[in-house]
Amino acid sequence: NNYININLSISPMERELKLSLFVATSLILILLAFFFDSQIISLIKDFSLPLINPLAIFFAAKSGLILFFIITLLFLLIKKQNRTALLFALTVVISTTFSYLIKYLIMRPRPFLTLSLTPLLIKTSPSFPSTHATVAASSILFLKNLNQKTKTLLYLLIAITTISVFYTQIHYLSDILFGAFLGISISYLILINKNRILKLVPKKLRIYLP
Secondary structure: OOOOOOOOOOOHHHHHHHHHHHHHHHHHHHHHHHHHHHHHHHOOOOOOOOOOHHHHHHHHOHHHHHHHHHHHHHHHHHOOOHHHHHHHHHHHHHHHHHHHHHHHHHOOOOHHHHOOOOOOOOOOOOOOOOHHHHHHHHOHHHHOOOOHHHHHHHHHHHHHHHHHHHHOOOOOHHHHHHHHHHHHHHHHHHHHOHHHHHOOOOHHHHHHOO
């Protein structure tokens, strides 16, 4: 059975310690990035490599995010990990929804609206958090059982997607870090509750989820 699993064999205390460490480390990094966001993004305002600009723009746009989702989903289906593919798709929907809810609650302006920047891409939606980082990071836990070559390719796409939104100057670093934290957290919650979730699938459709 190549169905993805979260390791629940460790003791509850050890699992709680690891989760606490993950949350604490993530929040510290996000807070540090938040306080130095303007200085960090200003460091790259004059940095541009014309050869990679079209690639960065593509992956920083919605088209790049959609392509990433389709490629990841296809690889999971090709490897006959139908349950994992379903849970991944659900995670992306939930992650995207939460990302946009937070965006319009916080209403943080894009960096180029408050700083002297010349972005490679113009977006009018709020900045915090980065939906690209949220979706890209939410896929990490679902790649565990893929072969090494496939994982390397998908990890590369995750990196390109995440770096592109910073390189194009449409997101602060804290937008990206919080988005990644949000995506990983949601995917973890989905996976530890996978049995309850899959029970909600109609019985007639379960034959497609070996």
